Amino acid sequence: MSSVSTLLEDRGAAFAGYSFAFLDDMAKREIRRAILKGVAIPGHQVPFGSREMPIARGWGTGGLQLTLALVGGSDVIKVIDQGDDASVNAVNLRRLIAKTTGATETLDTAAATLIQTRHRIPEEVMREGQVLILQVPIPEPLRLVERSVAAARSMHAEMDYSRMWLALYEDIVRRGEVSAGAGYPVMVNGRFVMAPSPIPRWDIPKLDNARCLFLFGAGREKRIYVVPPFTKVEPLEFDDYPFDTEHFDGKECALSGATNAYLVESPTEDGGSRWTASDTNYADKVLAGQEVDTQWKR
Amino acid sequence: MEALTESGIRPPDTAAEQPLLRVKGLTKHYQSASGGRIVACEDVTFDVYPGEVLGIVGESGSGKSTVLQCLFQDVMPTSGEAYLSSFLGGTRNLWEADRRERRHLRTHDMSMVYQNPRQGLNLMVTAGGNIAERLLAAEWRKVADIRAKASDYLSRTEVPLDRMDDFPAFFSGGMQQRVQIAKALANNPALVLLDELTTGLDVSVQAGVLDLVRDIQHRLGMTAIVVSHDLGVIRLLADRTLVMKDGHVVEAGLTDQILEDPQHPYTQLLVNCVTH
Numbered sequence: 001m002s003s004v005s006t007l008l009e010d011r012g013a014a015f016a017g018y019s020f021a022f023l024d025d026m027a028k029r030e031i032r033r034a035i036l037k038g039v040a041i042p043g044h045q046v047p048f049g050s051r052e053m054p055i056a057r058g059w060g061t062g063g064l065q066l067t068l069a070l071v072g073g074s075d076v077i078k079v080i081d082q083g084d085d086a087s088v089n090a091v092n093l094r095r096l097i098a099k100t101t102g103a104t105e106t107l108d109t110a111a112a113t114l115i116q117t118r119h120r121i122p123e124e125v126m127r128e129g130q131v132l133i134l135q136v137p138i139p140e141p142l143r144l145v146e147r148s149v150a151a152a153r154s155m156h157a158e159m160d161y162s163r164m165w166l167a168l169y170e171d172i173v174r175r176g177e178v179s180a181g182a183g184y185p186v187m188v189n190g191r192f193v194m195a196p197s198p199i200p201r202w203d204i205p206k207l208d209n210a211r212c213l214f215l216f217g218a219g220r221e222k223r224i225y226v227v228p229p230f231t232k233v234e235p236l237e238f239d240d241y242p243f244d245t246e247h248f249d250g251k252e253c254a255l256s257g258a259t260n261a262y263l264v265e266s267p268t269e270d271g272g273s274r275w276t277a278s279d280t281n282y283a284d285k286v287l288a289g290q291e292v293d294t295q296w297k298r
Numbered sequence: 299m300e301a302l303t304e305s306g307i308r309p310p311d312t313a314a315e316q317p318l319l320r321v322k323g324l325t326k327h328y329q330s331a332s333g334g335r336i337v338a339c340e341d342v343t344f345d346v347y348p349g350e351v352l353g354i355v356g357e358s359g360s361g362k363s364t365v366l367q368c369l370f371q372d373v374m375p376t377s378g379e380a381y382l383s384s385f386l387g388g389t390r391n392l393w394e395a396d397r398r399e400r401r402h403l404r405t406h407d408m409s410m411v412y413q414n415p416r417q418g419l420n421l422m423v424t425a426g427g428n429i430a431e432r433l434l435a436a437e438w439r440k441v442a443d444i445r446a447k448a449s450d451y452l453s454r455t456e457v458p459l460d461r462m463d464d465f466p467a468f469f470s471g472g473m474q475q476r477v478q479i480a481k482a483l484a485n486n487p488a489l490v491l492l493d494e495l496t497t498g499l500d501v502s503v504q505a506g507v508l509d510l511v512r513d514i515q516h517r518l519g520m521t522a523i524v525v526s527h528d529l530g531v532i533r534l535l536a537d538r539t540l541v542m543k544d545g546h547v548v549e550a551g552l553t554d555q556i557l558e559d560p561q562h563p564y565t566q567l568l569v570n571c572v573t574h
């Protein structure tokens with residue numbers, strides 16, 4: 001423990017009486033082990049003993065535990081909630097992480113070493129060495145077709161995904177398309193079907209062969225899973241009903257004029273509505289006239 | 299089975315051909331609530347040849363369904379061996395298959411039509427989806443192809459195609475049974491198991507379903523085991539027949555011979571009941 005208190009003194013951490021990064025060493029070690037296992041088996045859900053956090057379950061405790069298990073004092077951290085760095089939840093999480101570690105806070109996607117996020121992947125391309133930690137409400141993609149956790153696990157073990165495909169077939173028959181909007185199921189490394197967390201379809205292609213590390217944490221459900229850099233991630237699709245992202249034809253961000261971004265509609269005071277980029281840091285950069293690389297695929 | 303010609307049924311040439319299925323000493327015991335032993339079936343041994351329909355007849359409780367349930371991996375037998383030539387070249391005892399192989403058996407090598415369509419159909423899924431399930435398990439990934447194939451099977455089983463995207467929960471018993479048969483044909487299983495397929499149906503509907511199965515059998519030459527307590531069904535469908543009583547096979551032979559000249563007293567009783 002002396003090393004921890006030394007660390008706390010060194011960094012002038014304001015949370016005396018708490019462990020560095022809030023979690024105790026055993027918890028961090030367990031989470032890191034689960035991450036390593038997840039890296040070794042991309043897309044596979046690894047159980048972990050989710051700890052009580054100073055925020056309620058369902059508010060990102062899984063993601064937060066991953067962040068706290070990895071963060072060091074020299075890290076630069078960014079937290080986004082549906083693309084927004086300024087939401088109350090994002091600000092609180094970012095402050096908690098910074099205060100218990102002395103890590104630097106940022107809103108800048110390019111400057112961050114660790115980004116914790118809910119429901120979005122940044123528009124700006126992430127590079128080698130960066131880590132994106134996604135908060136996950138429901139880690140089991142088979143939940144819809146199989147209620148039993150044990151049965152779903154053996155379906156994964158046997159790669160028995162025909163009922164998942166059947167659900168997609170039924171969707172197409174009944175609605176003319178696969179209805180899954182957020183959290184479209186993907187196949188990771190040709191082996192495991194994975195819930196990508198409730199990101200929009202817009203973000204799904206970014207998972208494929210990316211250069212950064214994607215970590216997924218579900219606090220309530222006590223699961224961690226991983227998409228390592230340069231891993232094949234494919235949306236489940238039929239040959240004649242290919243996966244497609246949302247389209248924002250002719251629309252642009254009302255604040256920044258950005259076009260190549262995931263846009264969200266919000267009501268305006270005059271009773272109308274407007275579209276803005278959900279990634280606020282990206283919108284800020286476009287507004288400031290900065291060059292931003294958004295080509296995840298190359 | 300579609301490799302066979304439309305020209306119709308092939309009589310089993312047992313001398314020349316290898317059996318499709320070999321079952322040796324199949325035994326299934328259950329335990330009663332008081333701890334006693336229930337013999338569901340005991341030392342059941344038989345072969346099924348490609349293109350033939352084997353009948354299993356016997357009174358209620360004689361163990362007919364147990365034989366099919368064991369073959370279809372719904373229950374594991376107490377002892378016995380079974381080899382299916384389409385499955386790993388007939389080298390693996392079906393009851394020593396691992397979970398993945400067992401699933402393959404159920405989705406590729408065999409299919410089952412249950413007495414109660416609720417058991418064989420997923421009622422939360424459309425009629426077409428039920429058929430799609432087996433095709434998806436065989437990695438079909440084109441919706442148009444899946445639907446074309448499902449329509450093909452549904453029209454063969456005389457299910458109106460405009461019901462394809464409806465839920466079979468709202469179908470009549472006869473139509474549910476037709477969908478179940480269509481599902482059982484999907485993916486060309488080497489062996490189709492039919493358990494009392496007409497028992498739950500109105501007499502008027504029964505004849506239609508039987509005709510249908512016979513017609514499909516003639517056209518596709520499918521290999522099947524038909525279980526029934528009704529000799530009329532066996533007479534209509536089965537080339538060869540096993541007679542079961544109290545879990546044991548008491549007589550086996552060509553269906554016509556068994557009906558004309560029953561040897562075992564129990565079979566004589568059965569045949570007399572029907573003819574008189």
Ligand SMILES: Nc1ncnc2c1ncn2[C@@H]1O[C@H](COP(=O)(O)OP(=O)(O)OP(=O)(O)O)[C@@H](O)[C@H]1O
Nearest residue numbers: 328336337338357358359360361362363364365527
């Ligand atoms: N799960 C079970 N537990 C205990 N006993 C069982 C079980 N399943 C079947 N049996 C018993 O095994 C025997 C054979 O049953 P089985 O269902 O195979 O007969 P069957 O010939 O198909 O009869 P039916 O014509 O009524 O369908 C019966 O005595 C039955 O009570």
Ligand SMILES: [Mg+2]
Nearest residue numbers: 362363364494
């Ligand atoms: Mg029965």
